[in-house]
Amino acid sequence: MSAPTPPTAPAVPARELLPPRPDTPVGARTPRRRALRTHLGTLAGTAVLAVLLWRLGTGAFLDGLRRIDGAAVLAALGIGLVTTVFSAWRWALVARGLRIRLPFVAAVADYYRALFLNAALPGGVLGDVHRAVRHGRSAGDLGRGVRAVVLERVAGQLALIGVAVAVLLTMPSPVLAEARRVAPPAALALAGVLAVALALRMNRTPARRTPARRTPARRTPARRTPARRAPALRAPALRAALGEARAGLLSRRNLPGVALSSGIVLAGHLTMFVLAARVAGSAASLAALTPLAVLALLAMGLPLNVGGWGPREGVTAWAFGAAGLGAGTGLGTAVVYGVLSLVASLPGAVVLVARRRTARYPRSSSDTVTFTAVSSAKHSAKESARPASSSFPFSADPSEGRPMTPEAV
Numbered sequence: 122m123s124a125p126t127p128p129t130a131p132a133v134p135a136r137e138l139l140p141p142r143p144d145t146p147v148g149a150r151t152p153r154r155r156a157l158r159t160h161l162g163t164l165a166g167t168a169v170l171a172v173l174l175w176r177l178g179t180g181a182f183l184d185g186l187r188r189i190d191g192a193a194v195l196a197a198l199g200i201g202l203v204t205t206v207f208s209a210w211r212w213a214l215v216a217r218g219l220r221i222r223l224p225f226v227a228a229v230a231d232y233y234r235a236l237f238l239n240a241a242l243p244g245g246v247l248g249d250v251h252r253a254v255r256h257g258r259s260a261g262d263l264g265r266g267v268r269a270v271v272l273e274r275v276a277g278q279l280a281l282i283g284v285a286v287a288v289l290l291t292m293p294s295p296v297l298a299e300a301r302r303v304a305p306p307a308a309l310a311l312a313g314v315l316a317v318a319l320a321l322r323m324n325r326t327p328a329r330r331t332p333a334r335r336t337p338a339r340r341t342p343a344r345r346t347p348a349r350r351a352p353a354l355r356a357p358a359l360r361a362a363l364g365e366a367r368a369g370l371l372s373r374r375n376l377p378g379v380a381l382s383s384g385i386v387l388a389g390h391l392t393m394f395v396l397a398a399r400v401a402g403s404a405a406s407l408a409a410l411t412p413l414a415v416l417a418l419l420a421m422g423l424p425l426n427v428g429g430w431g432p433r434e435g436v437t438a439w440a441f442g443a444a445g446l447g448a449g450t451g452l453g454t455a456v457v458y459g460v461l462s463l464v465a466s467l468p469g470a471v472v473l474v475a476r477r478r479t480a481r482y483p484r485s486s487s488d489t490v491t492f493t494a495v496s497s498a499k500h501s502a503k504e505s506a507r508p509a510s511s512s513f514p515f516s517a518d519p520s521e522g523r524p525m526t527p528e529a530v
Contacts, residue, residue, distance in 0.1 A: 165425035169435045177438065177452055185401050185453035186460065193400050193457075194464050197393065201465025204389035205232050211276060211382040216269040218369035221260040223269070230472045231256065237469025240462060245421075245429045248469075249274060268362075272369045278422060280383035285415045294412030295443035390418055393465070397458035403441075403450050413440045417455065430459055 174182075209228035216223035231252045238248030249270055257266020289300045370379055394414035395407065403410070420436035421429060434455040441451025 165431065167427055167431070169425075169431040170427070173434055173438060173452060177449055181449045181452040182456050184449075185456035188400050188402065188453075189457060189460060190400075193396065193461060196396055197461035197465045198467075200389050200393050200396070201236075201462075201468075204386045204393075204465075205229060205236065205468075207382040207385045207389075208232055208273075208277070211379055211386070212269065212273045214375045214378045214382070215273045215276070215369040216256070216260075216266075218372055218375045219265045219269050219272075219365055221256075221262055221265045221269065223256060223260070230476075233466065233469035234472045234476075235469070236466035237473065240429055240466050243427050244424065245426050246424065265365075268365055269369065272366060275366075276370055276379050276383050277386060280380075280387050281415075281418055281422070284387060285419055288412055288415050292408060292412050294416070295440055296412075296416070387418075391415075393461060394418070394454070394458055397461055398450075398454045400457045400461075401450060401453035403446060403454060405444075405446055409444065409446075413437065413444060413446075413451070416440050417458070429462065433459070 206229055209225065209232040212232065213223045213225050213228045216228075235248030235252040238251055239245050240248075242248070253267040253270035254263065255266075256269070257263035260266055286304075288294075289296055290304060294300075369375060391411065391414050394417060395410055398405065398410055417433050417437045417440070420432040423432045425432055434452055437455035437458075438448045438451040441454065442448035
């Protein structure tokens with residue numbers, strides 16, 4: 122009898138023994154780095170606040186909080202109502218340009234909820250992500266829902282940048298000399314970019330017609346490497362994105378409303394800053410506060426904050442100190458502005474709680490398996506099978522709005 126064969130270790134696939142491929146994404150190989158990038162903004166905002174507390178103490182924070190009274194709270198709620206309504210109108214206009222449905226009342230409620238989540242959660246953008254996903258799912262097109270929110274936010278940032286350039290180049294501020302020094306080369310660079318874009322657009326038609334006359338390649342698309350497929354896939358995606366931007370922001374139907382709403386929203390933010398400065402005890406003129414407010418709003422656009430706190434306080438303290446108004450007063454103004462902005466978003470908490478209580482979700486699969494098996498095949502293409510609009514933007518109950526059939530009964 123032959124000796125028994127000793128057990129062998131399971132074979133390890135050769136793929137696992139090889140080092141990672143160079144084209145493997147770094148985020149896939151190092152999840153810790155991805156987590157660090159995710160929380161980098163929160164860490165940076167916390168660091169800025171810690172430095173401010175270390176240099177200026179807690180007196181400016183507490184003094185700003187003690188100065189807030191009932192009149193300031195009511196004024197903040199009124200300003201917040203105006204800015205939220207016009208922001209929701211801008212969002213509805215952009216969504217209409219992208220051909221997705223967004224009722225105005227639902228847009229106002231969702232915008233209030235997004236503002237509250239932005240102010241209450243780290244990062245300052247989670248509320249916008251939430252409203253983008255919920256609207257996209259409710260409208261049946263998640264991609265367009267997300268792009269509508271992105272374009273709406275881009276419209277607001279473009280309005281802020283345009284006003285900031287005009288204000289910082291013409292009005293006295295701590296950055297007036299630097300802005301005037303940087304403006305000419307920046308304008309030349311922008312003109313060069315526009316010239317290149319115009320040249321590419323003018324030469325696009327002959328380039329697109331040339332491949333049409335060539336014979337098709339013998340090699341199948343499956344054999345093409347990702348590096349060769351990337352340019353062919355990026356060009357149509359870029360053209361589609363530019364087309365949606367034109368339809369949502371620059372069309373004749375939407376451009377006047379988007380521009381008007383963006384101007385009113387920006388004016389509301391500037392008014393809120395002036396109100397915060399007055400509450401914090403600053404007696405500076407409106408002409409002196411406007412450039413400082415613009416700098417603070419630009420700092421708020423940085424994704425390095427904790428619920429909106431961090432860069433705004435640092436930039437405002439520096440700007441007030443450089444303007445001779447006192448860094449402590451600037452920090453107090455930023456603190457009051459943050460608190461009043463949170464107060465202005467409190468109706469969003471009411472919307473969040475109310476919709477959480479009244480929202481209806483699909484039942485368990487055991488309760489609906491018989492009904493959906495009968496009705497989904499027959500009525501999937503009919504309008505009556507879609508969720509009812511009365512429950513927008515939440516999903517309707519599976520049995521709502523669908524015709525009853527003898528099999529279902």
